[in-house]
Amino acid sequence: MTTTLALQIGWGTTLALKTVIVLAIIPLGALVLGYVFLLKMMSHMQSRLGPMDPGGFHGWFQLVGDGMKFLQKEDIMPEQADKRVFATAPAVVVISTFLVFLVIPMGPDLVVKDLDVGVFYALAVSSLSVIGVLMAGWASANKYALLGALRAAGQLIAYELPLLLAVTGVVVQANTMSLQGIVYAQQDGSIFGWSGVGNPFILTQFVGFLLFVVAAQAELTQTPFDMPVAESELVAGYMVEYTGFRFLFFFIGEFGTATAFAALAATLFLGGWSLPWVHGDAANWLGPIVLFVKLMFVAFLMFWARFTYPRLREDQLQALAWKVLIPIGLVNLLVTGVFKVAF
């Protein structure tokens, strides 16, 4: 019996609830992030309005309508495509996103399973999407798709390392790999003795935060790292042969992963669901909202950079990862370790 939010819920019901919530969060997160950032923020940055008519009020229904449109499209598969691989590739990408959400906590008790190796598990599982991208590019029987997939493989693997190094700094400072533990470390921590706002790791791990956001940008294949999906060259790269609901899967996967990474960044650096003066059951009510606000802030940073910068060429991208970001990450880790031992 779990007692959460002053309710008595049985074990089976909890499991069912958790499954449904995780399954629902991905499309919902994709919808909200897609609407706010892709449709509205991008439009206003480009001095235009974005959708205004669907749904009446500033076009909020646009993405839902788009989803419905995709669902009723014909299922086209290229003749020479590898049918089974072609069909499962989007599923692999989306499944890896679902698996990340299993460890992200939204409140003291609102987590599907608080693993002791939460952070390690989250990073490991998010790199499964590379396989999905390669499958999509190869099975499409299309030279453009192949080019995009090969670029993606190199890029996604290269940027795993800065991501990892940024996170390791946080782990060293928090003494634990479990995400709940990291949140509690931030909530209960103190800055030079003053515990007014806890100790959000963004203050000490500022370099790590920037590193994480840049690496997450690359993991999501967003400009300036969107060579695999270079719209003006390869016209959707590895996704070019995908139409209808398969493309919808990729789209939801992309924005769902954006939600996941933003939520991870919010949890690791900004304190996740915690507010410093809120504890106990009230945190269970406020937690999801707080986490949502923090992840929207991180997502704002990522999308802001996305709409401003041109894209880097593949070799420049790799050079950035291996020659610039990884050394910075290593130095960051070194400095964190030294300070951890000293203080």
Added chain:
Amino acid sequence: MSTTESPANAPGFEVDRDAIRHLADAQINVELDTGDMIINLGPQHPATHGTLRLVVRLDGERVLAADPVIGYMHRGYEKLTEFRTYPQITTLINRIDWLSSFANEVPFVDAAERLMGVEAPPRAAYIRTILTELSRIATFVLFLGEMGLQLGALTPAFYGFRDREHVLNLIEGATGGRFHPNFNRIGGLKDDLPWGWIAETRSVMSKILTACDTFEDLVAGNEIFLSRTRGIGVIPGEIGAAYGVSGSNLRASGVDWDLRRDGRPYLAYPEIDFQVWTHPDGDSFSRYWVRLQETRESVRMVLQLLDGLPAGPVMAKVPRIIKVPEGEVWAETENPLGQMGYYVVSKGATGPFRVKIRSASFSNVSILPWLLKGVYVPDVVTILASLYFILGDIDR
């Protein structure tokens, strides 16, 4: 037949005959070679500004050979001109390069006026110059925005379109058409300017200067943009001139050649001061930079022209039905995309016997097989964007 000075006499230019020897052997070779991949960029592709097809042989991400295939947009302009009168042709030819539409009409009308021996009054020459420079500004502002788009920055393209709207509204206020002004007549212009146009032009020019500053900060100052364009697609001055590349592309390779200053004097250019911008590098960034500076220079030219606009008629005395006497003439101008010329052969009828159109983009694109050897696929897009051709100009 008139001759003009050629870029061969411009300072800093020597022709290397050995380099030219391997030019012009572009053949379409689509046999499948093992180990290499052949990709079609186009004819429907976001990067090729229209229906240009590039058959590219790749080794991984490196281009081994590239052949442009053109003609998907051929509309038969030269044939059309054989069956139309001079005023009718003026309405058609501003669709050759549709972004700088007014500038297409100018050399043709210049040719016809020279054959007839008619000279447009000074006010007409000034207004023609103002409108030509306005279309140059419109074309270049769009270029400044959409080169960022080709490189992946979505935002500058919208700023380019938005700032271009002001200039298009000006052109519409004067001529009645945003894209196809059809304002030139043999002997002058159709109409004079409407009331309030000059004041509005001045305010639009200050908006354009602000827009140029925005582009300089947002695009040209961006380190990612610099690393994507510096050193990419270098055209040495001699090779460029040998292939017939003209306009800002050639000036960005260090060749100091501008038909407004160096060619046969036309319109009101002899009366104003302007600077010709060159850049020594010859890479994609210098082509962007030169066009940015030329936009600012065009703004200054327009303001000078507005200050010096003479009063008077806009149309010389020409007969109602225009019959151009027999003769041949070559008229060329410095269009926004490069050097555009018309060779008009007239046999004394109401329409020309034959018009040969020398369009700037046709020659600009001919350098692509030479230029694209050994570059990466993303750089192909950068180079195409920086050369700035319009398909209507290539295919006519």
Added chain:
Amino acid sequence: MARIKLPGMIGGLGITLKQLVTPTVTVQYPHEKEDPPTRARGVIALQEENCTVCMLCARSCPDWCIYIEGHKEKRPPRREGGRDRTVSVLDRFDIDYALCMYCGICVEVCPFDAIHWSPEYEYSEPDIAKLLHDKVKLGEWMPSVPDAEPLEVGAESGKKKK
């Protein structure tokens, strides 16, 4: 005014952020509409009384999109004992807007001021055959033809603009 030179990437972020909070310039057609300038070439209007079926407009159109038919009629003489007058009566005056390229040659060559430009532009049809406007429909555009506007300083007055 000195412009502070920040590293280009930061400056770029600042520009997009500033644009985010600036009101957009979008005119939400069809809820709001912008007025085209007076000279805008929207549609051609016909004043039937002035037309003498001289066919100049149809002959000078580059696209040959004006279709004119007319016939001659006899009218009584103006004074007693004079000769009968013949007038040309317009039977058919169609402009096919699917072909028209809005160049304005027809409006310019008409010696009798029978056709005019009007800035109206909202006449798109789902059926392409309806883009052939007959003389009744062309006459209906006449009220939207604007008056001749004043010209700029330095223009030669006496040049009548249609």
